[in-house]
Amino acid sequence: MPLHNTCKLKAKPSSPIESEALHSNGQTYVFPEVSRDSQAVYRTIHDQLVLDGNSQHNLATFCTTWIEPEVERIMDESADKNMIDKDEYPQTAAIEERCIHMLADLWNSPEAASTMGCSTTGSSEAAMLGGLALKWNWRKRRRAEGKSIDSPNLVMGPVQVCWHKFCRYFDVEIREVPMEGDRLLLTPEEVLKRCDENTIGVVVTLGVTFTLQFEPVREISMALDKLQAETGLDIPIHVDGASGAFLAPFLQPELIWDFRLPRVRSINASGHKFGLAPLGVGWALWREKHDLPEELIFDVNYLGGNMPTFALNFSRPGGEIICQYYNFLRLGKEGYREIQSECSAMGRELAVKIAALGPFEIVYDGVDGIPGLCWKLKDPASSPFTLYDVADRLRDRGWLVPAYSMPPNREDLVIQRILIRHGFTRKMAEELLHELNRTLAHLQHPAHRPDRPGTGAGSHNHSGR
Numbered sequence: 186m187p188l189h190n191t192c193k194l195k196a197k198p199s200s201p202i203e204s205e206a207l208h209s210n211g212q213t214y215v216f217p218e219v220s221r222d223s224q225a226v227y228r229t230i231h232d233q234l235v236l237d238g239n240s241q242h243n244l245a246t247f248c249t250t251w252i253e254p255e256v257e258r259i260m261d262e263s264a265d266k267n268m269i270d271k272d273e274y275p276q277t278a279a280i281e282e283r284c285i286h287m288l289a290d291l292w293n294s295p296e297a298a299s300t301m302g303c304s305t306t307g308s309s310e311a312a313m314l315g316g317l318a319l320k321w322n323w324r325k326r327r328r329a330e331g332k333s334i335d336s337p338n339l340v341m342g343p344v345q346v347c348w349h350k351f352c353r354y355f356d357v358e359i360r361e362v363p364m365e366g367d368r369l370l371l372t373p374e375e376v377l378k379r380c381d382e383n384t385i386g387v388v389v390t391l392g393v394t395f396t397l398q399f400e401p402v403r404e405i406s407m408a409l410d411k412l413q414a415e416t417g418l419d420i421p422i423h424v425d426g427a428s429g430a431f432l433a434p435f436l437q438p439e440l441i442w443d444f445r446l447p448r449v450r451s452i453n454a455s456g457h458k459f460g461l462a463p464l465g466v467g468w469a470l471w472r473e474k475h476d477l478p479e480e481l482i483f484d485v486n487y488l489g490g491n492m493p494t495f496a497l498n499f500s501r502p503g504g505e506i507i508c509q510y511y512n513f514l515r516l517g518k519e520g521y522r523e524i525q526s527e528c529s530a531m532g533r534e535l536a537v538k539i540a541a542l543g544p545f546e547i548v549y550d551g552v553d554g555i556p557g558l559c560w561k562l563k564d565p566a567s568s569p570f571t572l573y574d575v576a577d578r579l580r581d582r583g584w585l586v587p588a589y590s591m592p593p594n595r596e597d598l599v600i601q602r603i604l605i606r607h608g609f610t611r612k613m614a615e616e617l618l619h620e621l622n623r624t625l626a627h628l629q630h631p632a633h634r635p636d637r638p639g640t641g642a643g644s645h646n647h648s649g650r
């Protein structure tokens with residue numbers, strides 16, 4: 186029954202001034218006593234949201250911000266669909282299943298039509314599931330050999346925070362290879378130095394958060410093959426393809442990073458990044474059915490029917506997954522290739538133009554990684570400004586172009602990064618360059634800014650992202 190039939194609601198106070206009054210009595214953190222008119226509440230919230238940033242000018246996020254009208258419609262039509270309720274929504278469940286096998290096919294699983302996988306809320310949840318499977322499989326092997334299962338470890342390069350979470354939440358020693366000098370990625374040599382009998386796996390990132398570059402999955406796999414030949418240690422790889430798993434198949438089909446490598450046992454990806462689905466969908470897939478330990482799958486019968494579930498969440502919206510399916514059907518490889526190539530080309534062009542501005546040295550030029558670029562100051566010690574100043578100034582103009590320091594051992598290195606996503610146009614690139622030029626003109630002449638003393642190198646202490 187609609188709310189207005191059951192409650193005595195005030196006549197609609199929908200002028201901006203009255204809707205302002207909903208919050209003007211300092212009650213923002215107090216649970217409301219009374220019901221209110223839907224229009225007035227909508228308007229209040231709508232007006233508050235107007236002050237959020239413009240997502241098209243957010244060059245920091247990896248996530249989809251460009252949404253086709255058909256996708257909006259599907260989201261609208263799916264607001265009531267609960268992904269876990271496969272008995273009530275068998276069509277939605279079938280769509281999820283199709284997506285899993287389409288991805289298994291895209292990532293060259295030898296058992297694409299029958300392998301295991303699941304949708305998740307994003308790559309973070311998918312990474313947890315991937316990590317858990319690695320841990321379970323390792324324990325099974327160790328138990329069979331009558332060996333200790335007390336101290337599992339996971340080897341990785343500069344990873345996204347989800348892997349720190351996995352290791353802490355699930356009690357696995359993290360062996361994170363630090364950056365050294367110009368080496369900002371994982372290398373086969375560094376992996377081998379850290380692997381032992383307690384290594385449950387190696388996480389290789391296809392599209393590193395900090396620099397957007399792809400780590401060398403194939404080379405690391407080959408090094409682990411050699412390790413196995415020499416020592417008998419058989420260490421699996423999980424690829425964190427949050428961005429890259431939706432890029433490499435289209436942009437670099439010749440790059441061998443996926444299930445074509447037998448050592449790659451599982452892959453995670455964010456549907457809501459370069460999968461181009463709206464926020465809230467990720468994927469975890471295993472190479473072959475037996476790579477996902479059965480003990481991790483729960484059978485649930487209390488929604489009617491019997492359904493296996495492997496997830497951290499239970500109830501979860503279904504719309505994003507349906508939209509992911511829409512994307513697969515609508516775009517196909519051709520459409521994804523077209524969109525990602527265009528983004529990638531724009532990243533490379535911007536890299537050339539930003540290098541030409543003078544004070545910046547390009548760290549990643551947009552080639553062979555995620556569409557985008559990043560740069561550092563050529564000479565931070567003698568620069569009259571920091572990259573944080575550049576970021577602040579651009580932010581004042583509505584552009585989000587983050588500056589942040591690298592993880593250990595290159596905390597001294599500050600980088601600024603741009604991601605190019607679907608929806609970023611050449612016109613926007615021009616506007617951004619124009620703004621960057623103005624910013625530099627402003628920052629390079631400190632005499633013109635008496636309002637901001639002491640903004641020279643090192644005076645800022647931002648925490649990055």
Ligand SMILES: *Cc1c(COP(=O)(O)O)cnc(C)c1O
Pocket residue numbers: 247306307308309310312345347390392393394425426427428455467
């Ligand atoms: C974004 C990202 C994640 C986390 O993914 P969510 O979908 O935001 O949960 C994990 N790893 C990498 C490499 C990422 O880029």
